[in-house]
Amino acid sequence: MAQTLAVTWMAGLRRYVVYVGFLLVLLFFAIVLHDDGFLTTRNLLNIVQQTAPITVMAIGLVFVLTAGEIDLSIGSIVAVSALLAAVVMREQPAILGVAAGLGAGALIGLLNGALVAYLRLPSFLVTLATLGLFAGVGRTLTNLRSVPVTNDLFNGIFGSGKLFGIPSLVVWTTLAVVVGHFFYRETRFGAHVHATGDNPAAARSSGIKIQRLRLGVLVLSGMCAALAGLLYAGRLQGARYTLGESDLLTVIAAVIVGGTRLNGGLGSVFGALVGSLLMGTLNNGLILMGLSVSEQLIARGLIIVIAVAISLREPER
Amino acid sequence: MYSKQVLTTAIAAALTLSAGAVAQETVGPNGEAATPSTEIALTSAELEQVKGGNHTAALLWHTSSDFTNAVTAGARDEFERLGIEVVAVTDAGFDSARQQTDVETVMARNPSVILSLPLDPVSSAVAFRDAREAGVSLVFLSNVPNGYEQGTDYVTIVTDDLFQMGKQAADALAASLGGKGKVAWIFHDAAYYVTNQRDNAFKTTIEKDYPNIEIVDSQGISDPARAEEIANALLLKTPDLDGVYATWAEPAEGVLAALRASGNDHTKVVTLDLSEPVALDMVKDGNVTAIIADEAYELGRAMATAGAYGLLDKAAPPFVVAPALTVQKANVNEGYQRSLRRDAPDSILKALN
Structure with missing residues (x-):
């Protein structure tokens, strides 16, 4: 009886670890940094805005991981999409830049998906290869040069602008979470993603076209990464080949801490949002605490290990 | 706009790796002549004035290395001598987006001085905007954001020779x-x-x-x-x-x-x-x-002292170099x-x- 209770309690903790962890981290920084500007609206808003691209990528990855696949190429997609959009917008209106950026993400996702679905290659290897491939494309696209974005409309919508007084990056985050959650939980597509990741054989025999679904989630992930690229380009008012380079591990950490299973079948869009905010808050708070860079890395690593340990530990059978 | 173009061209020239485009001595991004870092110093009256100001500083580096450690050490020692508290040190991992995040984050502590290496002239123009508008004394290492004016937007650029x-x-x-x-x-x-x-x-x-x-x-x-x-x-x-x-x-x-x-x-x-x-x-x-x-330590010292120039509104030379050493x-x-x-x-x- 006591054992059952303990197991139930652990299961509950696992499920909500990211929310509890996030609150604990917030509380900790609020106390330690109470007079160092941490709790100001501006700083908290900064955290949400800074994590917007990570959140958007994390939502795409929730679908991919739930379907039992992985997408390692997102960092390179960010750079290629942002650069392409910036280059197009030198001469063309913002709408074409956005289309070029998102289109590039969709095409790269399509390439990943086709290789996985129709050549039956493991997504880990395919996207590892395209990660390198498109990092190279990003570097050659503008010969390593940064491209400024001077289109105010674009910079407003994707970067520093406001909609009804709400910063546009907050709007994008909210939109991505709401739409992502709806598709993940409330549609047949979402249900099929879960079923495929949980038990591909069973999903296939119940009539789900699992290869097409694998292609679908990788295209979705590519487009999410492309949108993240546009958000970076808007915020920085320019694009550079290094954009997104270091984001992959942060995104994976955010998604896993947020309760999505690495081997498929289970996940959470809200969890990914909170996971992403947790990463952003950690970065922010540890800097404000005045820690040295090495100390920041150690502290962040330890906290992620603890969170992942609690959220991933399978109950003993 | 003109200066922006000149700067973009200057940086682009440095980046094309074509030998013909390279100057025969270290010059600033806008062609500024170099001043030796040893000339950056405060009088004892200025030192006292800075000491009484309750100032704070943040060091926003582009990466972590032996080099940035030595620059940090030089800056910290000098800031301590000047009675300026270092409230944050960051590492952007060569990522421009991260650098912007770092600037926004440390602005919560309202530092009076920021020492940083702007990773990329294009995006750092936006990244440092908040700090510039808040009147922070900005001292840059090696690079400068597009369109920033020396003397009004930042104190000076310090770099290696x-x-x-x-x-x-x-x-x-x-x-x-x-x-x-x-x-x-x-x-x-x-x-x-x-x-x-x-x-x-x-x-x-x-x-x-x-x-x-x-x-x-x-x-x-x-x-x-x-x-x-x-x-x-x-x-x-x-x-x-x-x-x-x-x-x-x-x-x-x-x-x-x-x-x-x-x-x-x-x-x-x-x-x-x-x-x-x-x-x-x-x-x-x-x-x-x-x-x-x-002379990385000397770079850090010169940057910290230049930060104090900004606090005192003391005119600084536009481009400062620390010597090279075989x-x-x-x-x-x-x-x-x-x-x-x-x-x-x-x-x-x-x-x-």
């Missing part, structure tokens, strides 16, 4: 080769102002000053872990290679690994920035003939002292005795 570093590398390698031979040039294949200027200065100097030295191979590198492969390929193509220039110490370590593996004790290596394995090879009479270092076996300990303000590592001191 980048051209001298590359030139001294060329001079040291040429001296060890007796002024003739075949050399390979391993340059940093990335849009990074600092390494680009140093690399090009090496190339220009060899081409201009040493007619009997031929650069037989040029190879770009972006991932230092690949240096060994690159060096192996160079040696395969030119087995009698006399010298190699490696853009900084980490790739030089890969070059040394390749030379050692093939039992090559003929090819001389020159590189930039102090590193224990490279310096050890040098003092053991291995392949390394010289390491060109910068470190060879004979002066290795002195080199560590001048560059990093510490003794050479034990392994090197032992090998010397």
Whole structure:
């Protein structure tokens, strides 16, 4: 009886670890940094805005991981999409830049998906290869040069602008979470993603076209990464080949801490949002605490290990 | 707009890796003449004035390395002397987006001074906007955001004498080769102002000053872990290679690994920035003939003092350089002292005795 209770309690903790962890981290920084500007609206808003691209990528990855696949190429997609959009917008209106950026993400996702679905290659290897491939494309696209974005409309919508007084990056985050959650939980597509990741054989025999679904989630992930690229380009008012380079591990950490299973079948869009905010808050708070860079890395690593340990530990059978 | 174009052109020129576009001395991004860092100093009255101001500072670095550690140490010591508290130190990992995040984050602590290396002139113009508008005393290392005006938007740019570093590398390698031979040039294949200027200065100097030295191979590198492969390929193509220039110490370590593996004790290596394995090879009479270092500690000191100029509204020269330093076996300990303000590592001191 006591054992059952303990197991139930652990299961509950696992499920909500990211929310509890996030609150604990917030509380900790609020106390330690109470007079160092941490709790100001501006700083908290900064955290949400800074994590917007990570959140958007994390939502795409929730679908991919739930379907039992992985997408390692997102960092390179960010750079290629942002650069392409910036280059197009030198001469063309913002709408074409956005289309070029998102289109590039969709095409790269399509390439990943086709290789996985129709050549039956493991997504880990395919996207590892395209990660390198498109990092190279990003570097050659503008010969390593940064491209400024001077289109105010674009910079407003994707970067520093406001909609009804709400910063546009907050709007994008909210939109991505709401739409992502709806598709993940409330549609047949979402249900099929879960079923495929949980038990591909069973999903296939119940009539789900699992290869097409694998292609679908990788295209979705590519487009999410492309949108993240546009958000970076808007915020920085320019694009550079290094954009997104270091984001992959942060995104994976955010998604896993947020309760999505690495081997498929289970996940959470809200969890990914909170996971992403947790990463952003950690970065922010540890800097404000005045820690040295090495100390920041150690502290962040330890906290992620603890969170992942609690959220991933399978109950003993 | 005009100055923005000039700046973009200047940076682009530095990045195209074309020797012809490179100046013969270190100049600022807008062509400013260089002032030696030793001229950046406060009077005792100014020192007292800064001390009483309850000021704070943040150090927003582009990466973490021995170099940034030494700059940080120089800045911290100087800030302590000036009674300025360091409230945050960050590392953007060469990521412009992260740098913007770092600026926004530390602005919550309202620092009076920010020392930073803007990673990219385009995006850092936006990244530092909040700090600029808040009137923070901004001192930049090596690079400047597009459209920022010296004296109003930032105090000054402080940097290594980048051209001298590359030139001294060329001079040291040429001296060890007796002024003739075949050399390979391993340059940093990335849009990074600092390494680009140093690399090009090496190339220009060899081409201009040493007619009997031929650069037989040029190879770009972006991932230092690949240096060994690159060096192996160079040696395969030119087995009698006399010298190699490696853009900084980490790739030089890969070059040394390749030379050692093939039992090559003929090819001389020159590189930039102090590193224990490279310096050890040098003092053991291995392949390394010289390491060109910068006075990183002095850079940090000069930046911190320049930060105080900003607080006092004292006019600063627009472009400040700290000297370059050729470190060879004979002066290795002195080199560590001048560059990093510490003794050479034990392994090197032992090998010397």
